Amino acid sequence: MAEFGVVTPSVEVAGVKQPTATGKALSVVALRKTYGDVVAVDEASMEIAAGEFVTFLGASGSGKTTTLMMIAGFCEPDSGTITVGDRDVTKLAPQKRNLGFVFQQYLLFPHMTVSENVAFPLTLRGVPKDEIRRRVGETLEIAGLSGFGSRRPRELSGGQQQRVALCRALVYRPPVILMDEPLGALDKKLRDQLQIEIKTIQQELGLTVIYVTHDQEEALVLSDRIAVMRNGLIEQFDTPRELFERPRTPFVADFLGAANFLPGRVLQNTDAHTVVRLDQSGGLLKARRHDLASGTPVKVAVQPGRLRACAPDDGFCTGTVEIATYVGTLVRAGVRIDGGDAPLLRLEVPAGRGPVTGERVGITVDPEDVNLFPTEQGG
Amino acid sequence: MAATLTAHAPARPRKLLASRKTRVGILYALPVVVYLLVLFVYPIFSTLFLSLKNTDGSLTLHWYVDALTGVNLSVLFTTLRISAETALFSLVFGFILANAISRLKPLWAGVAMLIVVVPHFISALVRTYGWIILLGDKGLVNQAMADLWVPGAPYQLLYNEIGVVIGTTSVMLPYTVLLLYGVMRGVDRRLLAAAASMGAGRLTIFRRVYLPLVTPGLASAGLLSFILSLGYYITPALMGGPKQTMIASLINQQVMKQNQWNGAAAEGVILLLLTFAGLLLVKVITSLGASRKKRSAS
Numbered sequence: 274m275a276e277f278g279v280v281t282p283s284v285e286v287a288g289v290k291q292p293t294a295t296g297k298a299l300s301v302v303a304l305r306k307t308y309g310d311v312v313a314v315d316e317a318s319m320e321i322a323a324g325e326f327v328t329f330l331g332a333s334g335s336g337k338t339t340t341l342m343m344i345a346g347f348c349e350p351d352s353g354t355i356t357v358g359d360r361d362v363t364k365l366a367p368q369k370r371n372l373g374f375v376f377q378q379y380l381l382f383p384h385m386t387v388s389e390n391v392a393f394p395l396t397l398r399g400v401p402k403d404e405i406r407r408r409v410g411e412t413l414e415i416a417g418l419s420g421f422g423s424r425r426p427r428e429l430s431g432g433q434q435q436r437v438a439l440c441r442a443l444v445y446r447p448p449v450i451l452m453d454e455p456l457g458a459l460d461k462k463l464r465d466q467l468q469i470e471i472k473t474i475q476q477e478l479g480l481t482v483i484y485v486t487h488d489q490e491e492a493l494v495l496s497d498r499i500a501v502m503r504n505g506l507i508e509q510f511d512t513p514r515e516l517f518e519r520p521r522t523p524f525v526a527d528f529l530g531a532a533n534f535l536p537g538r539v540l541q542n543t544d545a546h547t548v549v550r551l552d553q554s555g556g557l558l559k560a561r562r563h564d565l566a567s568g569t570p571v572k573v574a575v576q577p578g579r580l581r582a583c584a585p586d587d588g589f590c591t592g593t594v595e596i597a598t599y600v601g602t603l604v605r606a607g608v609r610i611d612g613g614d615a616p617l618l619r620l621e622v623p624a625g626r627g628p629v630t631g632e633r634v635g636i637t638v639d640p641e642d643v644n645l646f647p648t649e650q651g652g
Numbered sequence: 653m654a655a656t657l658t659a660h661a662p663a664r665p666r667k668l669l670a671s672r673k674t675r676v677g678i679l680y681a682l683p684v685v686v687y688l689l690v691l692f693v694y695p696i697f698s699t700l701f702l703s704l705k706n707t708d709g710s711l712t713l714h715w716y717v718d719a720l721t722g723v724n725l726s727v728l729f730t731t732l733r734i735s736a737e738t739a740l741f742s743l744v745f746g747f748i749l750a751n752a753i754s755r756l757k758p759l760w761a762g763v764a765m766l767i768v769v770v771p772h773f774i775s776a777l778v779r780t781y782g783w784i785i786l787l788g789d790k791g792l793v794n795q796a797m798a799d800l801w802v803p804g805a806p807y808q809l810l811y812n813e814i815g816v817v818i819g820t821t822s823v824m825l826p827y828t829v830l831l832l833y834g835v836m837r838g839v840d841r842r843l844l845a846a847a848a849s850m851g852a853g854r855l856t857i858f859r860r861v862y863l864p865l866v867t868p869g870l871a872s873a874g875l876l877s878f879i880l881s882l883g884y885y886i887t888p889a890l891m892g893g894p895k896q897t898m899i900a901s902l903i904n905q906q907v908m909k910q911n912q913w914n915g916a917a918a919e920g921v922i923l924l925l926l927t928f929a930g931l932l933l934v935k936v937i938t939s940l941g942a943s944r945k946k947r948s949a950s
Contacts (some may be wrong), residue, residue, distance in 0.1 A: 278763075345849060367848040374849035380842050384864040394850035441850070 282596055298323040298345070298481040299449050306339050306505075313339040315505040316353070320448070321483065321498075326475055328484045328492040330528075331502035337485045338453060342503070344483065345451050346370050350525035358448055373442035373450035377457045379434040381426035387413070387437050388422035394445040412440045415474055432463045439471065443480060452484045456491065493517075501525050514629075523572055523646045530576040533618050536648070539569045546640055549573055553613040554590040560643035572646045577619040579603070579642035582601050582628045586634025592618065594628045608634060629648075696924075703917035715918035724902065728922070731899040734813065734888065735881035738820040742877045743870060745821065746828030753829070755835035765833065772826040780890045783819050784810060789889075809891040819887035824877035829878065835869025875934045879927050901922055 299321045306314040320329050329337035339409050344355055346367035354363045360412035362370045382392050388409050395405045413419055416436040426434055435455055442450050453501065455471075456464040468628040472495050486492055492499050495515045500510040501524070509521045518524035523534065537549040540557065547563045549571060550556075558573060585591045592610040595617060604627030607617035618636065620628075628634050682823040706712040716725060755763045772777060785793050787809040794806035807816055841860065847857045885900040892898075899919055 281794060322888050347849075368851050368853055371851060372849065374846065376842065376846060378842065379838070380846040382843060382847075393847070395854075397856060414841060437883070445850070 290583060294322055297321065298325065298355045298358065299355075299483070300341070301344065302354045302356075304340065304355065305351045306336075306343060306348065307351055311579050312505045314343070314350075317505075317507055318353075319500060319507065319510055321328055321481065323448070323481050324479045326395055326472070326480075326482045326484065326495055326497045328486060328496040328499045329502055330486060330489065330492040332487055332500050334504075335502040336505040337487075337500075337502045338379070339484060339505075341451055341453055344449075346375050349524060361602050373445070373452065374616050374646075375435070375442045375448035375452040375455045379431070379438045379452040379458075381428070381437055383426055385426075385427070386422065387418065387424050387426065390426065390437055391444050392439045394441060397447060408444055411442075412444045413437075415477075416440050431459050432467060435459065435467065436470070439474070443474070443478065447630070449481045449483060452482060454486055457486075463541055464491070471495065493529075501528060503528075517576075518642070520574065520644055523574060526574040526576075526646075527642055530574075531619070532574040532576050532644075533580070535573040535575075535615070535618075537571055537573050539563075539565045539645070540565050547645060549645065551590060553615050554610055555612065556588075556590040556640070558589040558643065559640040560645050561640050563645045565645060565647055570648045572648050574644045574646060575638050575642060577621040579622045579638055580618070580622075581637050582606070582608075582620060582622060582634040583637045585633045585635045588637040591633065591635050594630050594632045594634060597628055597630050599624060599627070608636065610636075659714065687875070699917045699920050702914055703921050705914060707914075715914045718825060718915055719868065719918045719922055724919070727897050727899055727902050730786070730896060731882060732926070734816055734820065734896065735878050736869055737817045738881040739874045741821040742824040742828045743874045745831050746825055749825070750829045750832035750836055753833055756765075761833075769826050770827045773820070774910060776823065776886045777890075779822070780819060780887050783815075783822065783891060787789035787815060788817065810891060813892070813896055815891040816888045816896045816898075819891040820881050820884055821949075823884070823887060824880060827876055828873040831873040832869050835866050839865045871934050871937070875930055879930055881922055882926055882930075893937075914932060 282359055297320050297607050303434040304314055304317040317336070317340055319352060331337045339348060343350045346362070346365060350363065350463060354361055356362065357370060357372065382393065385393065391409045391412060392405050395408060400408070405602065410419070413422060416439060418433065418436055418440065421429065421433065426437065437632070439455070456467055458521055459467065468491055474480070484495060496513060498510060498512055499516055501508045503524055509516060509525045516529050520530065524594040525597070526532040535551055535553065537551040537558065540550045541550045542562065546559045547561070547565060549558045549560060551558055560573070590610050594606050595609045596607040598605050602624055603621050604624050606622065606628050608620060610618055616620070622628070655676050659845070691849055701909065703715050704711050704713070706714060720728070749768065753761050756764060789806050790795070793809060797805035797807070807820070847861045852860070883900050885896070888896055888898045889901050903916045903919045906912040
């Protein structure tokens with residue numbers, strides 16, 4: 274594998290991402306794109322290190338695909354710059370950028386065999402025939418497609434076609450490979466399998482990948498870092514762990530963690546904790562220390578998996594289990610909190626110790642797992 | 653009544669139904685079968701028979717020998733040459749036109765297609781005379797060239813092969829444009845974007861991705877205009893000279909002027925065989941291309 278370049282994965286130290294800085298592969302500065310009055314991408318900036326797997330995550334219309342298309346050169350930004358390595362490619366045509374691109378619809382050339390498809394970018398670069406044969410063979414082997422070389426794309430399944438497309442994008446070692454929802458057209462099981470394959474290949478070969486998806490789980494499985502996008506803005510660009518445990522906006526907390534939100538007001542700060550009085554139950558909830566003045570109205574965000582059921586008087590609030598569904602390893606419960614008609618509080622607890630419908634429970638949580646977001650006055 | 657019916661039921665109703673279906677089916681097909689037998693199969697076989705019949709009623713290949721020697725043979729070659737030229741030019745212009753139209757927005761593409769196709773609905777005779785007016789010594793084309801001091805103008809654009817090919821090409825153009833437009837619309841433009849993302853320049857994309865994808869359409873469009881030109885009559889007769897006599901004109905002369913039905917029948921059979929040969933040729937070429945692809949890949 275050595276000939277494929279130095280593997281430079283990013284490492285995580287105590288939940289904080291530290292790229293093993295072997296140089297940046299790509300950087301985007303203040304990228305902006307509008308369609309008429311609609312701002313598709315608003316001043317997006319980021320730096321991506323070599324060997325990093327970065328995902329643009331967002332719903333449709335969030336600007337993730339537009340950003341990718343601008344990096345690829347299929348779409349021209351209104352302003353901003355795109356740099357690959359040390360080369361400013363902002364104004365270059367797609368064919369001059371030397372990037373790899375994997376499309377959702379595979380887009381294999383139907384008139385070429387699998388081998389010819391994978392060899393295509395190499396023939397463009399004037400690679401000698403023997404070397405083309407060797408590299409195509411090697412690449413197909415990595416993707417588990419040895420023996421499929423003489424087949425036509427239409428003779429392959431969707432998963433196999435996407436593997437070929439992946440081979441075609443990485444065979445010429447572009448500094449960055451862009452992938453636009455490459456697994457979007459496949460069924461769940463195949464998607465899970467290919468996610469692992471893509472991740473393995475990326476790590477083995479030390480590829481720098483920018484991946485676009487709307488699937489949170491997929492983003493978490495694959496990425497070193499995720500850029501959560503909404504309405505053309507990057508809400509947060511961080512490691513999956515950071516995004517999950519330290520979301521910077523309520524949107525991120527909701528989008529990735531499907532968090533419960535409880536309105537409250539900061540009561541006081543101690544050295545390690547911030548105490549919040551909840552509006553609905555009047556209960557006191559201890560969160561890790563936030564720099565918020567007492568009296569600040571806040572939204573308390575806690576993920577369903579971090580809440581625990583306890584004896585009715587031990588928690589920060591009490592309620593009645595209204596629904597409890599067994600989903601294999603977990604029990605998902607909805608708890609109606611006393612003193613109001615807020616949405617059900619969602620809990621995910623290990624199966625077996627799960628609460629049952631109708632039970633009176635208290636709810637407790639580790640202060641470390643609580644995130645507070647100040648709410649705008651009147652909002 | 654109901655009881656007796658159910659008692660007899662198991663096998664018979666289904667069988668009855670089946671045979672009834674077949675009988676009805678034959679009844680439905682009958683008009684078409686009769687139509688084809690009377691108007692297609694019978695004339696072809698009687699033409700074939702006519703071409704093999706001697707004046708005294710015995711069988712002979714005399715008419716074929718006649719058709720494939722001397723002036724008749726050169727007419728045959730002229731027909732093939734003019735048809736090939738027509739196919740080539742209508743293919744080239746058809747490609748350029750269809751390619752341009754396929755890049756237009758749907759509304760404008762529709763308008764453009766209309767402009768291409770409308771001349772086809774005008775009588776061939778009228779169209780041909782239109783060309784004659786345009787291409788004559790004092791016609792618009794020569795006049796314009798003379799005014800622009802084009803050296804050598806006026807050119808002889810009528811009653812020679814140039815005139816015939818201009819005429820037949822204009823007749824065949826709607827066919828090639830329609831056919832190629834359909835094929836080009838079917839090409840997934842994102843494939844071209846994919847090729848660009850891998851570093852292919854415009855020329856490479858055209859040559860290695862676009863062209864191979866539209867080649868089947870090119871082959872069928874070229875073949876179609878070639879075959880249609882083989883039997884084309886009015887335009888070559890009016891816009892060509894004696895040297896541009898094509899096989900259809902020859903048949904016409906034999907029947908109308910010489911009352912020579914047997915010879916004309918032989919020419920007709922040859923025309924039919926040429927058409928089949930053309931079809932076979934394209935089939936062979938495409939299958940050869942496919943097997944070559946397969947071999948080079950493995």
